[in-house]
Amino acid sequence: MPLRQIRADFDSGTIAVYQAYPPAIAEAALAAGRFVAPFSFTRMTWIKPSLLWLMHRSNWARKPGQERILAVRITRAGWEQALAHGVLTAPVPAIHGSAAAWSEAFEAARVHVQWDPERTLRGAALNHYSIQVGIGRTLIRTFADEWVTGLTDLTPTVHRIDTLVRAGKHAQAQRLLPAERPYPLGADLARRIQSDT
Template identity: 70%
Template sequence: MQQQHGIRADFDATTITLYQAYAPAVAEPALAAQRFVPPFSFGRMTWIKPSFAWLMHRSNWARKPGQERVLAVRITRAGWEEALRRAVLTTADPAELSRAEVHVQWDPERSLRGAALNHYSIQVGVGRTLIRTFAEEWITGITDLTPQARKIAALVQGGRAAQAQRLLPPERPYPLPGPIAARLGMDR
């Protein structure tokens, strides 16, 4: 049975892949450096998502202005879990949320065609106080998935959803420690 609020991600023993979409001016230097560097903004929250389909919905399959490049950002699981340990749900008390280093919200997961599904995907906002740690310590690699995203979109638009589905990055339930999962409203 599918969890209503659960993290589904591509991960291994030490890392997890998160997805972000940027303009080429931000993506190119990040790919070259294998971490975020200027003109990436270290002065504002950055949102990371373990759901490829949700990011495709958000970026309109890498066609939304300013989100034309889809990046797979691999970070340490220790960093991911540290961010979630510091997280506060966006539905929390506004004063608590304003002090939080990390924000978490749950949004409906999306199908390949963008329809809202009956379970939720986590979105994690890394705040200004942790951005440099995220960029300089947690990231282990960045891959450009733009060609893959565009190929999947073309297959879906061409009525070949089954073929497109096979090109999606693998995602499975992420085993988050119980106390963190409970704080984030995850199903147990």
């Protein structure tokens, strides 16, 4: 398994990313079929193609303010546009040169990219990393109005998976997870975000 690799549920035109929201934001978005108020268009929004990483972060939709889990289908063109604007959240000399150059790029970035340890069904950290992508304020309208192709409420599914995991029924739980497979990247884009594929 490569150390840093995007693994996702994707097809020829779209990719699924996941977000956790309070009920008011999720219900308004699901009713409209797109993000609308009270979703904030003035702060960075983080999207993650790893459902298990988000389950670790939201404690299986039990953390306050993260009780609803949405699968957000966005265009692959939009996803790759986001990555092309991305600046890593920590400096890498081979990519950024000096720390000062990274700091300047990071402050001006429209998108932030961070790699965090991937997680098991039980939330244990693995030895390879999953990506999360922060869409900045200057791109949020584009994300919401142009990239998003559909929203699905995964909350009942993640509650079911959590129940199965707690009951020790890991094989059944695993079958309910989305199929996440390596996402192809061009060499320049992979280098920019420090992906090993």
